[in-house]
Amino acid sequence: xxxxxxxxxxxxxxxxxxxxxxxxxxxxxxxxxxxxxxxxxxxxxxxxxxxxxxxxxxxxxxxxxxxxxxxxxxxxxxxxxxxxxxxxxxxxxxxxxxxxxxxxxxxxxxxxxxxxxxxxxxxxxxxxxxxxxxxxxxxxxxxxxxxxxxxxxxxxxxxxxxxxxxxxxxxxxxxxxxxxxxxxxxxxxxxxxxxxxxxxxxxxxxxxxxxxxxxxxxxxxxxxxxxxxxxxxxxxxxxxxxxxxxxxxxxxxxxxxxxxxxxxxxxxxxxxxxxxxxxxxxxxxxxxxxxxxxxxxxxxxxxxxxxxxxxxxxxxxxxxxxxxxxxxxxxxxxxxxxxxxxxxxxxxxxxxxxxxxxxxxxxxxxxxxxxxxxxxxxxxxxxxxxxxxxxxxxxxxxxxxxxxxxxxxxxxxxxxxxxxxxxxxxxxxxxxxxxxxxxxxxxxxxxxxxxxxxxxxxxxxxxxxxxxxxxxxxxxxxxxxxxxxxxxxxxxxxxxxxxxxxxxxxxxxxxxxxxxxxxxxxxxxxxxxxxxxxxxxxxxxxxxxxxxxxxxxxxxxxxxxxxxxxxxxxxxxxxxxxxxxxxxxxxxxxxxxxxxxxxxxxxxxxxxxxxxxxxxxxxxxxxxxxxxxxxxxxxxxxxxxxxxxxxxxxxxxxxxxxxxxxxxxxxxxxxxxxxxxxxxxxxxxxxxxxxxxxxxxxx
Amino acid sequence: xxxxxxxxxxxxxxxxxxxxxxxxxxxxxxxxxxxxxxxxxxxxxxxxxxxxxxxxxxxxxxxxxxxxxxxxxxxxxxxxxxxxxxxxxxxxxxxxxxxxxxxxxxxxxxxxxxxxxxxxxxxxxxxxxxxxxxxxxxxxxxxxxxxxxxxxxxxxxxxxxxxxxxxxxxxxxxxxxxxxxxxxxxxxxxxxxxxxxxxxxxxxxxxxxxxxxxxxxxxxxxxxxxxxxxxxxxxxxxxxxxxxxxxxxxxxxxxxxxxxxxxxxxxx
Numbered sequence: 001x002x003x004x005x006x007x008x009x010x011x012x013x014x015x016x017x018x019x020x021x022x023x024x025x026x027x028x029x030x031x032x033x034x035x036x037x038x039x040x041x042x043x044x045x046x047x048x049x050x051x052x053x054x055x056x057x058x059x060x061x062x063x064x065x066x067x068x069x070x071x072x073x074x075x076x077x078x079x080x081x082x083x084x085x086x087x088x089x090x091x092x093x094x095x096x097x098x099x100x101x102x103x104x105x106x107x108x109x110x111x112x113x114x115x116x117x118x119x120x121x122x123x124x125x126x127x128x129x130x131x132x133x134x135x136x137x138x139x140x141x142x143x144x145x146x147x148x149x150x151x152x153x154x155x156x157x158x159x160x161x162x163x164x165x166x167x168x169x170x171x172x173x174x175x176x177x178x179x180x181x182x183x184x185x186x187x188x189x190x191x192x193x194x195x196x197x198x199x200x201x202x203x204x205x206x207x208x209x210x211x212x213x214x215x216x217x218x219x220x221x222x223x224x225x226x227x228x229x230x231x232x233x234x235x236x237x238x239x240x241x242x243x244x245x246x247x248x249x250x251x252x253x254x255x256x257x258x259x260x261x262x263x264x265x266x267x268x269x270x271x272x273x274x275x276x277x278x279x280x281x282x283x284x285x286x287x288x289x290x291x292x293x294x295x296x297x298x299x300x301x302x303x304x305x306x307x308x309x310x311x312x313x314x315x316x317x318x319x320x321x322x323x324x325x326x327x328x329x330x331x332x333x334x335x336x337x338x339x340x341x342x343x344x345x346x347x348x349x350x351x352x353x354x355x356x357x358x359x360x361x362x363x364x365x366x367x368x369x370x371x372x373x374x375x376x377x378x379x380x381x382x383x384x385x386x387x388x389x390x391x392x393x394x395x396x397x398x399x400x401x402x403x404x405x406x407x408x409x410x411x412x413x414x415x416x417x418x419x420x421x422x423x424x425x426x427x428x429x430x431x432x433x434x435x436x437x438x439x440x441x442x443x444x445x446x447x448x449x450x451x452x453x454x455x456x457x458x459x460x461x462x463x464x465x466x467x468x469x470x471x472x473x474x475x476x477x478x479x480x481x482x483x484x485x486x487x488x489x490x491x492x493x494x495x496x497x498x499x500x501x502x503x504x505x506x507x508x509x510x511x512x513x514x515x516x517x518x519x520x521x522x523x524x525x526x527x528x529x530x531x532x533x534x535x536x537x538x539x540x541x542x543x544x545x546x547x548x549x550x551x552x553x554x555x556x557x558x559x560x561x562x563x564x565x566x567x568x569x570x571x572x573x574x575x576x577x578x579x580x581x582x583x584x585x586x587x588x589x590x591x592x593x594x595x596x597x598x599x600x601x602x603x604x605x606x607x608x609x610x611x612x613x614x615x616x617x618x619x620x621x622x623x624x625x626x627x628x629x630x631x632x633x634x635x636x637x638x639x640x641x642x643x644x645x646x647x648x649x650x651x652x653x654x655x656x657x658x659x660x661x662x663x664x665x666x667x668x669x670x671x672x673x674x675x676x677x678x679x680x681x682x683x684x685x686x687x688x689x690x691x692x693x694x695x696x697x698x699x
Numbered sequence: 700x701x702x703x704x705x706x707x708x709x710x711x712x713x714x715x716x717x718x719x720x721x722x723x724x725x726x727x728x729x730x731x732x733x734x735x736x737x738x739x740x741x742x743x744x745x746x747x748x749x750x751x752x753x754x755x756x757x758x759x760x761x762x763x764x765x766x767x768x769x770x771x772x773x774x775x776x777x778x779x780x781x782x783x784x785x786x787x788x789x790x791x792x793x794x795x796x797x798x799x800x801x802x803x804x805x806x807x808x809x810x811x812x813x814x815x816x817x818x819x820x821x822x823x824x825x826x827x828x829x830x831x832x833x834x835x836x837x838x839x840x841x842x843x844x845x846x847x848x849x850x851x852x853x854x855x856x857x858x859x860x861x862x863x864x865x866x867x868x869x870x871x872x873x874x875x876x877x878x879x880x881x882x883x884x885x886x887x888x889x890x891x892x893x894x895x896x897x898x899x900x901x902x903x904x905x906x907x908x909x910x911x912x913x914x915x916x917x918x919x920x921x922x923x924x925x926x927x928x929x930x931x932x933x934x935x936x937x938x939x940x941x942x943x944x945x946x947x948x949x950x951x952x953x954x955x956x957x958x959x960x961x962x963x964x965x966x967x
Contacts, residue, residue, distance in 0.1 A: 346796035347829050350756060402827025406800065408835070408866035410918070431918065432832030433870070434760070438917035492911050514757040537916045549921070574910035574919035593916075 004316060005070040005141045006126040007103060009036040009077055011063040014048070014056040015118040019083070027051045029084040030092070030117070034063070036077045041065035047084060050117075066131075070141070070317070075099040081117055092116035099123065103140060104156030107133060125154050128266060137258045139267070142318035149318045151259075161315065163254040163261075163268075163297075165323045167212050168602045171196035171252055172585040192260075194253035198599055201528070202521055203361035206244035207236035208300075210601060213369040214608040216247045216281050218303035218329045220626030221290045237373075239330075240626035246284040246300040249311065249323055254297070264296040269314045272301075279307020279327045303327030304625075326608050328371040331620035335360075335423035336377040338386055338395040338416055340404040342429060347401035349427045349509045350518040351527065353389040356427070359507075362528030366590060367535070369603045370611055373623075374535070377422050386417035405429040407506075411496060414440045414504035421619065423538070424504040425531065436511050437530040438537075441504040444493040445540035446613035450581075453486045453606035488606045489581045490540040503616055505534045529590070529597030536591050536603070539611040542580035544589035546572045562586060582606075631670040634693055638668030641694045649683050656695050668693035701732035708739050714749055718763040721745070725770035730778045733771075737782035740767070741789040746798070759797035772805035780809045787819035796830070799823060803833045807840035820849050826858045832867065839871040839881070847880035854888060854897060861896045868904040869913045873920050876905050877928045882935035889939060899953075902943055905936065907956035925963055937964050 011034055019028030028050035034041040042063040048056045069075055077099070081092035093114030105125045112119050124131040127138045134140075134154045139161075141152040148160040171194070199210050224240040235244040254261055261268060264286055271293050272281045281303045283294035290302075301311065304327070311323040337356045341348045351359070364373050376393025386395040395417055407413055410431055418424035424441075431438070445451075496502070511527040512518025548563040549571045565583060569576035573593070580591065585602065592600045603611075611617055634640070641652060653663035664683040667673040674692045675681060686692075700723065707720035724736040739745045749763045759765065768786075771779045786792045786802055793799050803823060809816055824834040835853065838846040850872075854864055875881050885901050892898050903909065908922050928936065940957045943949060949957065 342829065344796065344829070346755065400827040401829030402831060405796075405829035406831070406833050408832035408870055409860070409862045410866075410915075412860075412862060429829075430758075432836065433918050435917045438915045440915055491916065494912075494915060510758055512757065514761040515751065515754040517757065534917065543916060570921070570924070573916070574914045574921065577911050578914075578916035578919070 004126045004129055005103075006066050006068050006131075007036075007075060007099070008064060008066045008124045008126065008131045009041060010060070010122045010124065011042065011058050011079060012109065012120040012122065013058060014081070015113075015120075016050045016052050016054055016056065016116070017113070017118065018116050019050045019052050030056065031082045031084060031089075032058075032079060033082070034065075034077075034079045036065050037067045037069070037072065037075045039065055039067055050083070066126075069101075069103060073101045075103070077121075077123070079112075079119055079121065081114065083116070095119045095121075101141075102152040102156045102158060105133060105140075105154040127154060139259070139316060142316040144318040149315050149320050151315075159256060161255065161259060161320075163313065163315070163321045164252045165212065165249055165313070165321050166196065166252040167214065167323065167325075167604060168585045168588050169196065169210065169212050170198040170588055170599060170601070172588055191253070191255050192257045195250055196252045199601060201362050201365050201525060201597075201601075203358040203524065204232070205365060206232070207365060207368050208245055208248050209365050210369055211248040211250040212252075212323075213247045213325065214603055214605040215326045215328050215369065215371040215612075216301050216303040216309070217245065217368075217371045217623075218306055218327055218625050219245065221282075221304075221628055222284065222288055224626035224628045238626070239623050241284050241290060241302040243284065243288070243300065246302045247325070249299050249301055251297040261297045263298045266295045267316050268295055268297060268320070269317075270294050270296075270299055271312050271314075273310045273312060275308040275310050275324070277307070278305055279303070279309045280305040281309045281311075281325075281327055303329075324605065326371075326605065326612070328608075328612060329625065330371045330373055330623040331612075331617045332373045332375045332623055333423055333616060333620045334377045334421075335374045335425060336393050336395065336417070336419065337425045337427065338397055339427040340397050340399045340413055340416065340429075342399060342401040342404045344401050344405075347405035347429050349404065349429050350512045351427055351507075351509070353391045353394040353396075355519055355524070355527070356394050356425075357391060358524045359527040359531055362525055363531040363535070366528065366532040366597075366601065366603070370608045372611065372617065372620075374423065374531075375621075377419065379419060379422070381419060382417055384416045401429075403428075406432045408432040410438060410506050411440055414506050415496075415499070415502060418502055418504060420501040421503070421616075423535070423616065424502065426504065426506045427508075428506050429509045431506070431508055434510060435508060436526070437505060437507040437534045439505040439534040440494065441496060441499065441502045442494055442538040442540065443500070443503070443615050445490045445610060446615060446618065447490060447540075447610055449492070450487055450489045451606060451610045451613070453488070453609055455609070486582065486606055488610065489542055489579070490610055491537065491542045491578055491580075493540075503538055505531075505538060507531060507534075525597045529600065532590050532597075533600070536607070536611070537578075539614040539616060541591050541607055541610060542578050543573075543593040544580055544582055544591040545586050546576065546579045546593045548572060631672040633670065635669035637696045638670075638693050639696045640691050643686050643688055643690045643692065645688050647686070649686055652692070652694065656697075658695075663692070663694070666693055666695070668695075701727055701729050705732065705735055708736070708745060712748055714763060717745065717748055718766060721749075721767045722770050725767050725779065725782075726774055728774075728776050730776070733774075733776065733778040733782055736767075736771075737785045740764075740782070740786055741791050743791050743794075746792065746795075755795050755797045759800045762797055762801065764798060765801050768801050768805045772808045783809060784813050784816050787816050799830060800833055803830060803837050807837040807846075810841060811843050812841060812845050817845050817849060820846065821852075824849070824853050826860075826863075831859075831863070832870075835867045836871050839875050842875055842878050842880055844880055847878070847884050850881075851884040851888065854884075854901075855893065857894070861894075861900075864897055865900050868900055870918065870920050873904050873908070873922050875923070877923045877932045877936070879929070879931050879935055882932060882939065886935065886939045890942065898947075899949070902947070902949060902957075903953060906940055906943075906960045907953045925967065928964075933964050937961060940964075 030048045030050040033044045077097045080094035083090040083092055095112040109120050109122045125140050127134045136155040138154050139151045140154045143150045148162040151161050152158050201209055220240040222241050235242050238245055274280050281301050282290045284300040285291055285294050306327055308326050313321045339349055380388055384397055386397045388395055403413055407428055413428050414426045507530055511530050513523050517523050545562045548561050548567050563572055572579055587595050587599055588602045590600050590603055650660040653660045660683050664675050665673050677692055678686055704720040704723045707716055711717050724732050771783050820834050823830040838850040889898050889901050940961050944957055
């Protein structure tokens with residue numbers, strides 16, 4: 001609900017004390033002139049017969065008026081009475097009352113008066129479009145503040161409200177645990193539980209199960225859906241928006257709890273702002289329709305044009321929170337999986353093709369944050385003795401134990417059964433370093449060695465909080481103002497000679513944990529997180545935080561730890577060349593060097609910007625948004641008539657033996673009648689050049 | 700305490716109880732207790748009770764027997780190391796590849812390595828056997844004349860693919876490139892020059908660290924800082940570097956790296 005700071009003034013009745021008519025016998029004739037904030041109320045020409053001791057009822061709604069006080073600090077109400085006289089009107093005095101901000105509701109009807117009359121009147125405040133008496137905590141007025149909204153209740157009390165939509169889930173712990181900037185303290189007992197936990201992802205979950213993504217996928221509108229019932233998998237993959245594939249943006253917390261926002265709360269109104277002039281998005285409303293606005297603390301959104309957008313959430317008209325994201329068409333990266341089975345029992349990876357399908361499904365739910373999807377290669381071609389499984393795109397090869405167990409030269413494994421430009425995933429038993437997986441072959445990113453967010457010269461984004469978690473996503477003013485520029489290093493290509501189009505990585509049995517665990521949901525997530533993380537490297541993302549070596553000058557403790565600002569590059573893995581140079585968030589990013597999928601779930605905006613410049617992504621298949629079905633072509637017995645000057649609908653109808661209304665409703669079998677083709681929608685108003693359908697002459 | 704633990708090993712069939720008792724014995728200073736534990740670890744009964752066949756399908760580091768081996772390796776008693784060496788001879792213990800992996804891992808701490816252990820390493824570093832990279836790591840970490848001698852033989856063995864040897868050098872040898880044993884072995888291999896590919900790979904690993912080319916984000920290694928070179932190691936490295944510059948024609952980039960290395964060595 002947009003700003004609704006209105007006060008309704010109701011003048012109910014007038015009790016006549018004296019009719020004032022001292023010279024003439026008989027009753028008085030009263031009239032009244034009323035204003036509220038300068039706005040006239042009632043009819044000053046209306047004459048009431050005034051009998052002393054009687055009450056004059058002022059007819060409604062004539063003697064009520066509504067005043068918008070959003071920009072006012074006070075409201076002056078004036079009610080002045082007159083007695084019509086033969087010679088002149090007698091002034092009966094005025095009732096004058098001034099309300100000052102904060103405006104507060106009064107439970108009683110006022111009775112004010114002059115020596116000649118008593119006035120009963122009332123002031124009602126609007127909340128959510130309704131005038132009346134509201135609960136004392138109901139918010140009447142909102143004013144944007146630094147990082148918050150100052151609210152005034154109908155009781156006149158004021159408090160600061162804050163709401164955040166964090167782009168990082170789960171939300172990092174506040175300082176001193178992390179290096180994140182402080183956020184306003186949430187009073188523990190009175191506050192609702194923050195909605196900031198990790199997501200537990202399963203293979204069958206909706207593709208949009210991870211909320212608060214960096215990229216909103218560009219999809220067709222809901223009315224582009226084909227007829228019939230689609231299963232969940234089809235809805236996940238669909239190129240038209242639906243509740244399973246739109247991006248979900250959920251609140252992280254709000255305060256105070258008394259605001260009690262609901263998922264579809266009308267007080268929280270959302271709209272989209274294009275930041276680059278091209279990007280755009282719409283909301284998928286709970287009723288399944290798409291619109292430019294929506295409401296609530298949990299919303300669904302989808303891109304309608306590629307670019308960059310900011311969502312603005314307003315609390316009764318005051319900017320409350322913002323959320324920035326890219327909009328991209330979904331890129332489908334073809335991939336194949338090959339399981340290298342050793343010739344001994346101890347050298348066979350436990351994961352089979354059916355497990356791989358689950359790993360892929362969960363990985364795709366993480367990658368959805370980037371509008372990326374790994375799709376199994378439909379090409380059955382094999383090399384290196386690979387044998388196709390029953391699932392297209394998944395293969396097995398029987399190899400000597402040394403090629404799959406405790407492997408040092410993993411390049412020898414990951415080139416097996418590859419196809420050019422198709423992402424090659426190879427499952428091995430183990431590598432010699434005990435890794436869960438590793439990217440081995442990847443090209444140079446089109447962005448170069450680093451990438452900046454917001455990009456230089458992008459208007460309007462500097463003031464938008466960044467999803468790189470420099471600042472929380474509050475209102476972009478004051479404490480939550482511009483995030484500045486973030487620069488992230490991208491990792492260099494790793495390509496072996498003669499194989500520039502080999503994109504490859506391996507996954508080990510280490511993801512499967514102990515005996516009998518490899519197919520459990522937790523272990524499926526481990527495999528999937530490894531795939532998503534290493535695929536991130538293949539798209540040139542570095543580590544968000546790396547391990548700092550033990551027993552180094554800057555890390556004298558016995559155990560390795562996360563690196564921190566100030567650590568020497570030499571203390572990091574491979575001199576820090578795989579560190580992306582960002583420290584925030586420290587643990588929740590998929591690219592953290594070792595965190596598990598139970599916490600490392602986020603890809604942020606600058607990473608999204610980077611991966612979409614990888615040649616693997618720019619060369620991927622683009623999922624074109626669905627287009628709503630157009631009108632059916634006219635039947636063979638139908639012609640199109642172009643309106644010329646001097647024609648009117650009835651004239652045209654007569655030529656075809658029809659009435660004007662018959663022609664108005666004629667659709668020629670297209671499903672779209674002339675009533676919807678005419679700009680005016682009015683059978684009596686047609687314009688030159690308009691095209692309407694008419695029965696073919698002689699048909 | 701030892702007697703109690705030995706009794707548990709004799710009578711119990713509870714895997715956790717057995718693991719606890721064996722771990723206590725593994726940390727013991729009692730020679731007889733350690734010998735008895737060694738006999739038990741060489742028997743199929745205890746091994747099969749500790750870890751089920753299904754457990755061997757999972758990661759070796761999750762096996763119960765691992766804890767026992769770790770305790771033995773950490774025990775300063777020579778008798779404890781003797782138990783590990785005995786296991787390196789035990790067909791029963793080595794029946795499961797997962798146990799062999801673990802034994803290779805802890806064997807790096809046995810110095811000096813007795814002949815049986817050297818033979819164990821030699822046997823478990825054959826082309827594509829699924830143990831070789833672990834054994835190479837143990838050889839490098841053991842860093843004795845005997846262990847580096849085995850490594851030198853394996854590097855010279857033409858049955859191993861050049862890519863495999865390169866991976867050993869870049870992942871394992873690089874971490875100990877300041878070791879006099881490593882430097883002497885490298886010196887012999889480089890000067891002999893029987894394998895030109897290996898020769899240049901060795902020169903690169905000793906003098907021309909290239910993390911961006913060699914590693915992936917998940918698999919990387921770092922060389923020791925120059926401050927960790929002993930005078931002997933400096934002399935060996937310097938001698939080999941000068942010989943390479945004078946005798947071979949390394950690529951320009953490698954030449955520059957060697958020259959920079961020598962300048963730094965000379966300056967410090």
